[in-house]
Amino acid sequence: xxxxxxxxxxxxxxxxxxxxxxxxxxxxxxxxxxxxxxxxxxxxxxxxxxxxxxxxxxxxxxxxxxxxxxxxxxxxxxxxxxxxxxxxxxxxxxxxxxxxxxxxxxxxxxxxxxxxxxxxxxxxxxxxxxxxxxxxxxxxxxxxxxxxxxxxxxxxxxxxxxxxxxxxxxxxxxxxxxxxxxxxxxxxxxxxxxxxxxxxxxxxxxxxxxxxxxxxxxxxxxxxxxxxxxxxxxxxxxxxxxxxxxxxxx
Ligand SMILES: [Zn+2]
Numbered sequence: 001x002x003x004x005x006x007x008x009x010x011x012x013x014x015x016x017x018x019x020x021x022x023x024x025x026x027x028x029x030x031x032x033x034x035x036x037x038x039x040x041x042x043x044x045x046x047x048x049x050x051x052x053x054x055x056x057x058x059x060x061x062x063x064x065x066x067x068x069x070x071x072x073x074x075x076x077x078x079x080x081x082x083x084x085x086x087x088x089x090x091x092x093x094x095x096x097x098x099x100x101x102x103x104x105x106x107x108x109x110x111x112x113x114x115x116x117x118x119x120x121x122x123x124x125x126x127x128x129x130x131x132x133x134x135x136x137x138x139x140x141x142x143x144x145x146x147x148x149x150x151x152x153x154x155x156x157x158x159x160x161x162x163x164x165x166x167x168x169x170x171x172x173x174x175x176x177x178x179x180x181x182x183x184x185x186x187x188x189x190x191x192x193x194x195x196x197x198x199x200x201x202x203x204x205x206x207x208x209x210x211x212x213x214x215x216x217x218x219x220x221x222x223x224x225x226x227x228x229x230x231x232x233x234x235x236x237x238x239x240x241x242x243x244x245x246x247x248x249x250x
Contacts, residue, residue, distance in 0.1 A: 003042050005035070011100070011145035011210045018102035018109045019044065019088075020240040022147040022212070024223055028234035029092060043088040043239050050239075052090045053077050055113045059121035061130045064089060078118050079127045081110035083135050088241040094226040095216050097149035097191050098238030099124055103131060105141040107244025116161060119194050120168045125202040139203025144210065146192055147238050148223050151215030152180055155189040162187055 001010050006026025014020060027035045040047040051064040054074040061079035064087050065072055080089045089111040091098050096115035110127045131137035162179050178194045179187035192211045199209050216223040224234040
């Protein structure tokens with residue numbers, strides 16, 4: 001899909017249930033207010049209805065406030081949800097996985113910033129649980145899209161990352177699936193598979209989980225990548241907005 005500033009990606013199945021898009025390298029999304037204004041316009045909301053987070057690689061999920069955001073101080077969290085179409089949820093990434101969720105029944109939506117640390121802490125299942133708590137969302141009604149992010153091809157990690165996953169309670173079989181090992185090489189983390197499996201374990205149908213399968217590090221001309229560009233890397237936004245005006249009480 002084409003935005004005024006360049007190409008954006010959409011997940012076609014998810015588009016049936018929620019307005020959303022993933023930006024690519026054609027916007028940097030740092031200080032430029034023009035870029036943020038353009039993003040808001042494309043999302044169909046005023047600039048002050050974009051709901052961003054102070055992302056900290058944790059597992060906290062917050063509910064987005066509605067209305068004027070003059071009192072909205074970006075909370076330290078990595079997941080955000082709403083059922084109100086007047087706001088657009090935003091997470092920013094550059095190698096971490098952006099995960100967008102939509103409830104096909106109630107119209108509630110969520111945006112999650114899932115790097116390896118938050119994936120280790122099971123942030124996506126936490127978002128599924130919170131959608132259930134807030135709006136009675138059933139996992140079987142959810143659809144998920146995992147956007148461009150670090151692929152296994154470029155997911156080299158230290159052994160301490162595998163140890164951290166083990167300490168967090170992930171079993172041996174999961175670690176064997178999520179960390180690919182070639183003889184004499186360090187483990188390569190499959191961020192997409194880990195999140196897909198956590199979604200399925202949480203009750204989301206396998207055919208409702210859509211993975212872009214595009215590695216940010218492999219395509220630095222198309223995407224921003226922290227591993228490719230370092231601390232000066234631009235950021236990509238994953239944006240989602242509920243389509244429903246009214247959400248039935250569960
Ligand atoms: Zn790659």
